[in-house]
Structures are given as structure tokens and as C-alpha cells.
Ligand code: KG4
């Protein structure tokens with residue numbers, strides 16, 4: 366069976382066709398995966414502007430879906446179901462996908478499945494690697510979320526922790542902005558950090574408790590917090606920086622944002638690389654430590670990281686290194702399946718469809734949908 370997935374929760378309009386393989390270990394295969402990114406539109410403003418995002422989704426959705434069907438060499442009559450992201454996300458953006466999916470499902474006479482965006486990120490691991498050894502502990506780390514989930518059995522997700530303030534991706538984006546590196550910040554910091562000294566700038570490691578590893582677990586001690594780290598970078602930059610920094614390397618996404626030209630601090634390229642590397646070391650160490658703590662506590666048989674920040678090269682390398690060291694199987698999505706996409710929504714939709722979950726005709730978007 367083929368399912369069409371639709372994802373419009375933030376600033377990517379995405380559609381994908383995923384096929385059920387009949388193989389229990391590798392249940393799904395991607396037939397097409399199309400993404401219309403709005404990054405160039407939002408970069409001008411230094412972040413996602415919700416109203417611009419929803420308007421652009423309306424412009425793009427029909428073409429993106431057509432393209433996904435064409436790439437899959439499929440027509441509407443070849444589909445067995447539709448899946449759409451119901452939430453969480455920007456409500457105006459979500460509404461475009463949900464309205465489009467409801468109308469198409471009704472017109473084509475197909476069942477519609479409502480998918481939680483983070484369930485999609487978790488299932489991207491299965492789409493990429495096949496079924497994980499369970500129980501698994503999965504870190505979902507993106508621009509909007511930094512949460513740990515226990516997956517005790519396929520299709521069940523139990524939240525173990527979350528961020529108390531900024532998400533890790535949000536911290537990347539904010540630090541990049543204050544360094545004048547443009548939007549989104551994660552890929553730029555990732556790239557610049559490779560040339561930096563990760564011990565050059567002393568930054569605090571976010572710690573919520575000082576729980577003894579042998580003591581009983583404290584409620585919330587697997588939670589994350591990144592706003593203090595972001596503020597520490599800001600303070601360092603204010604203290605050291607003077608004048609204007611104008612990077613001459615435009616980076617992978619074109620020229621840097623033009624905002625705040627005069628307020629940019631003066632740092633050499635190598636100092637910027639040091640700040641990026643030091644910031645990234647603290648973020649990655651924090652994520653990996655909590656993840657492996659949770660895995661130990663819940664006797665996980667495997668570990669995964671999903672979401673936009675799982676594209677980070679240092680996070681990927683450290684996950685693999687720690688997994689090898691502790692003889693723990695570890696899993697990641699491909700770079701294309703790390704950031705927002707509709708293939709993961711289609712996969713999570715197939716999981717729910719097989720569990721008998723079909724959306725009601727009155728389905729509505731839910732910006733704060735819990736998982
Ligand atoms: O999952 P995603 O595409 O959208 C949300 O659901 O939020 O994640 C986007 C986030 C952004 O904050 C972006 O800066 C971050 O993922 N990101 C990265 C990298 N690539 C994207 N963060 C660190 N390193 C990267 N290579």
C-alpha cells in the first residue's frame with residue numbers, strides 16, 4: 366500500500382509517498398520525498414515569521430503534492446491513505462496542511478491519519494534503519510523541542526523529559542543570530558565549529574540537579590535547559606566584542622543576514638570558530654550525557670537521535686563513539702530525514718493506520734498537541 370504524507374508544521378512545505386514493504390523488520394520504503402523550503406524568505410527576518418510561513422504554504426502545497434506523486438510514479442487512485450501533521454507547530458501553517466489533507470482525502474475517498482510531528486521524527490529512525498531493538502530511548506532535538514522518549518513497543522511513545530526553556534536548535538539559531546551568522550544557525554555553527562578550539566571559551570554546562578548517580582532518580586533530572594548557555598555566550602560576546610564583524614564567507618545558505626550590521630561584535634574568523642566550537646561542545650555533551658543516563662535508567666536496548674539537530678556532525682559522531690564504547694546500538698536518520706520532511710509523517714501515519722487510528726472528519730490542527 367502507498368500512503369501520501371503531508372507536513373506543514375513550520376517553514377517547510379513537504380509531501381512524500383511511502384510504501385509498505387510487507388517486511389516486518391524494514392516496514393517502509395520511500396517512493397518520493399519533496400520539500401519546498403522557505404528558508405530564503407525567513408532568513409531576511411532572522412527567523413520564521415508565522416504569517417509569511419502560512420501564506421507560502423498555501424502557494425506551495427498543490428505543486429509539492431503533485432511533485433511527490435509524480436516522483437513516486439503514482440496517481441491519487443494508487444494511494445491507500447493520507448497522513449498529515451496535526452501538531453504541534455505554528456497554527457496557521459498546520460491549518461494549511463490539515464485543510465488540504467482533509468479535502469483531498471474526502472475527494473479521493475481515502476482514510477486520513479492525524480500524525481504528531483514528534484512521532485514523525487521518532488519514526489524517521491525506523492524509516493531509515495528498520496525497527497529498533499526495544500525498549501529504545503530516543504532524543505528528539507529540533508528547533509522547537511528537546512525531549513527524551515521511551516519507546517517500550519512499536520508505536521508507543523512515553524515522554525521522559527523535555528526542555529524547561531529553549532530547545533537546542535533554538536539555542537543554535539539564537540547564538541548564530543547574535544554572532545551575525547544568519548538563519549538557520551545550526552548548519553553554520555556546525556560548519557564553523559570544525560575549525561575552532563572547543564575549549565577556547567569557558568561556558569557553563571547546563572545542570573539542573575547534582576543528583577548522585579547512585580541515588581534514586583529525581584523527578585525532572587533528565588530535563589534540559591539551554592537558555593543559560595545562550596546567555597553565557599551573549600555575555601562573552603558583549604564583554605569581548607567591539608566594532609563590526611562582517612564575515613566574508615557567505616556560507617552554504619548565501620549571504621549573511623543584513624540585520625544589526627552596526628551592533629555586530631568584532632571577532633576574527635578564528636575567534637568566531639572558537640565560540641562556535643565551545644558552544645557546540647557544551648550542547649552536544651549535555652545531550653549525549655542525558656541520553657545515555659536515560660538509556661541506563663530505563664534499560665534501553667537501543668538509542669536514537671532524531672529531529673533537525675540530529676543533522677549535527679559532532680552529535681552524530683559522539684553518538685556513534687559513545688554507543689561503541691558502551692556496546693549500545695545507536696541509530697540516526699539520514700541528513701534529509703533529520704530536518705522536517707513528510708516521509709517521516711507518512712511512515713508514522715502507516716504505523717497509526719495499522720493500529721486502527723483514523724482521523725475524524727472534523728479533524729482540526731492543534732498547535733500544542735501533546736505526545
Ligand atoms: O526538525 P527541524 O527541521 O524543525 C523543527 O521541528 O524545529 O529542526 C530545525 C532546527 C533548527 O533550529 C536548525 O538550526 C537545527 O534544526 N539544525 C541544526 C543542524 N541542522 C539543522 N542544528 C545543529 N547542527 C546542524 N547541522
Ligand code: ZN
Pocket residue numbers: 482486507508672673704705
Ligand atoms: Zn521537526
